Amino acid sequence: MxxxxxxxxxxxxxxxxxxxxxxxxxxxxxxxxxxxxxxxxxxxxxxxxxxxxxxxxxxxxxxxxxxxxxxxxxxxxxxxSLPGRSDLAPRTSRALMLHQVTFRELWQVAMVMEPLAARLAADAATADDLAAMARNLEETEQALRQGRSPARLDTEFQNLVAQSAKNHALALSREPIGLLLYPAMEALVPLVPQAGPRLLVAHTHIYRAIRDGDGDTAFRWMEKHVADFRRGYELAGLPLDAPVRMPKSGGASEE
Amino acid sequence: MxxxxxxxxxxxxxxxxxxxxxxxxxxxxxxxxxxxxxxxxxxxxxxxxxxxxxxxxxxxxxxxxxxxxxxxxxxxxxxxSLPGRSDLAPRTSRALMLHQVTFRELWQVAMVMEPLAARLAADAATADDLAAMARNLEETEQALRQGRSPARLDTEFQNLVAQSAKNHALALSREPIGLLLYPAMEALVPLVPQAGPRLLVAHTHIYRAIRDGDGDTAFRWMEKHVADFRRGYELAGLPLDAPVRMPKSGGASEE
DNA sequence: TTTGTCGGTTTGTCCGACAATGAGGTTTAG
DNA sequence: CTAAACCTCATTGTCGGACAAACCGACAAA
Missing domain, CATH: 1.10.10.10 (Winged helix-like DNA-binding domain superfamily/Winged helix DNA-binding domain)
Known part of the structure; x- marks a missing residue:
């Protein structure tokens, strides 16, 4: 049988x-x-x-x-209403956090997305976008001069670049990652004194490349900047492979 | 007063x-x-x-x-429960579609994410992952021989590569985009006869590079493959800048 | 071991009531 | 004429209660 x-x-x-x-x-x-x-x-x-x-x-x-x-x-x-980033990005961030995403995982994706954003922004940024970036640079310079943390301003600058890219898919994909990387930047800046000035230099080059429509330069400088971020994290002795924590509310969110 | x-x-x-x-x-x-x-x-x-x-x-x-x-x-x-891709990816896809995301926007992001996935997969793929990819290649070959569309198999292969990358952030970011690109592949394949054989060649090279732990080659072949996708789309006379439509349910979804 | 039955608990749906809130229209005062 | 105040009514929020359906676990019978 x-x-x-x-x-x-x-x-x-x-x-x-x-x-x-x-x-x-x-x-x-x-x-x-x-x-x-x-x-x-x-x-x-x-x-x-x-x-x-x-x-x-x-x-x-x-x-x-x-x-x-x-x-x-x-x-x-x-x-x-149409669900948008404000509905989805915090949810996605949270899901990633609940699944114990690591700095390394986030960084790997940021390493390809942020330079793409910069390149696209070089073609697509409006005068308003550029003005907002210029303002952020001024504020960053000021924060550094006054010994304040530029972490929030760094995140804001990245967000401004991404917005300037005018790509819905990119915006939605990268924002959760940006939200989760913000506490990393915040943690790193007090531990690595050269981080602040270096980020200002990078932002300035990125801004200028975008303003001048030079996608390749914007891409390259953003790559350097994101690579620096990881180096700084390592220099600070922070753990690449530990799960990241959720940003405190009000920290890095747009809108 | x-x-x-x-x-x-x-x-x-x-x-x-x-x-x-x-x-x-x-x-x-x-x-x-x-x-x-x-x-x-x-x-x-x-x-x-x-x-x-x-x-x-x-x-x-x-x-x-x-x-x-x-x-x-x-x-x-x-x-x-912990929300995962099955909760978030369809929602994200839908949001993109409601905001009338275009093929160009999706493709731009895929152009950086899929090669990243391939590179990471070269380091992280397990024997099971490789076996699944190999199986997919066989099925693709068979489908082509029998004159059937390889679109579903193409999307499945991309998904398998992404899963093999073992990066939560990448998985969550790319899946909505994959979901939305599936109808594009489906539309294109009958219009561009060389698309099928070319994708099989690309998949084979990508698979071998991943199997051999050669991240650079995997990356490069995936870049070529995604670039080819756009070229095919253009050859097929499909509109880069028109909003994409939602895949019919059961089409490309995992799980 | 599998199937059937039973009792108890929990969820799903309904009904009806009342309070709070907001929108739109009307009246009044400057 | 315009702005503020007032009024009315519809809608939403919350409650309590009832009953049916579904599920679970325990136990007995085949």
Whole structure:
């Protein structure tokens, strides 16, 4: 008697009503039926339309909120929204942290992304972008003169470069990494005295290359800068392969 | 009488009780008090502990669900979980699509990320990784011989390389982009007959370089491969700067 | 060992009530 | 005429309670 053939059945997916509400609304938002800025129909309208209780609708809506597909602008009425970096980047950072991502892992990715950002910025930066970078340079110089940490300004400069690159995919991919690298910069700067002046030099070259539309130079200087960052981390005796910690809130976040 | 000084007060952030439930539970999960795999306390327990109604607890829990911080393993009881790629990557893809990301934007980032993945894979790939890649090569060869599209296999190969890189940050950053590039490959392959054989050649070289621990060669071949992808796209007369569309579900997703 | 049954617990859904909040319209005062 | 004050009503937030459905674990029977 041979063994009976194993019958592999997928687990039955029975969806709660609140999940069905969520999915239906999600679909309407994604397919454009409900557009960004539109008010979501009222809970009672949705309850009637879906043939469920208002509580069930509310539960479905709560799921949409966490996805950034609805949000409150002013007042209490929810409006449809498009999830963006502010929804996704902190979540991604947090997921990386929970999975114990290391400085080395983050740095490896930054080492290819930041130079790309610099190169793209050389082609795409607007006058406003350049002005913001110039301002950041001034502030960095001032912070250094006054013996203050340039860590926040460094992160801000990187963010400004990335914004100037005008590439959605890049912006979304790099921001979580930037968020997680900020505490590293903060930790390193007091331990490595030459870090501050070196970063100002690098920023200045990067800024000038971007201003002049010189993508190659911007790329090269950004590469040097990110490589320096790692060297500084090592010089500071900080652990490349230990899990990074989450930035304290308000630290490096944009917006 | 001079005008009274304008008093700029930030808008008061009054959080609904369900938001407070959500935040508190989120905090407990992030700080490790509630650990992955643990059952979430029952709704009634939480209601008692937080001093709110059970409905309010449920609404807070719904927010956690969308974040992947709780999920259902088997049965109805929720367990604590760590959000991973399967939570974040489709969301990120979708956000990019909603923001009308273009092939060019995606390709620019892939052009730096995929070669990085290949280089890292050359150091980090396990025997299982290599076996999976080898299997994919065989299947690709077969698909080409039978006149079938290798698009899915191409995406799978890229995914295998990225997994072999053993870098959390890279995995999370690149997957959304891979998801969105899959329809491009699918569209291109029937229009450019040499695309199939060329990708098999590239994959073979990449695979061998990774197997032999030759990071530079892996990097270079992956660069060529991704550059080829764009050339193919252009040859096919597909629009670099039009927004990409979402892959049909089941297409390119892992897991 | 496997299947069936039972009891208890938990989750899902519904209903209804009331308070708080915000938006829009109207009235009043300068 | 305009801005501020006031009012009304609709909507959201929260609560309590009820009941059905689903699940789990324990135990007995085959």
């Amino acid at each position: 041979s063994e009976p053939q194993k019958l592999h059945l997928p687990r039955l997916q029975v969806h709660a009503a609140y999940d069905l509400v969520w999915r239906e609304l999600e679909k309407r938002i994604v397919d454009g039926t409900l557009r960004a800025g539109d008010r979501l129909p009222t809970e009672m309208e949705l309850a009637e339309r879906f043939g469920v209780n208002r509580s069930t609708v509310r539960e479905g809506i709560r799921r949409l909120e966490s996805e950034g597909l609805v949000r409150r602008a002013a007042g209490r009425r929810l409006v449809v | 001079s005008e009274p000084q304008k008093l700029h007060l930030p808008r008061l952030q009054v959080h609904a009780a369900y938001d407070l439930v959500w935040r508190e539970l989120e905090k407990r999960i992030v700080d490790g008090t509630l650990r992955a795999g643990d059952r979430l306390p029952t709704e009634m327990e939480l209601a008692e502990r937080f001093g709110v109604n059970r409905s309010t607890v449920r609404e807070g829990i719904r927010r956690l669900e969308s974040e992947g911080l709780v999920r259902r393993a088997a049965g109805r009881r929720l367990v604590v």
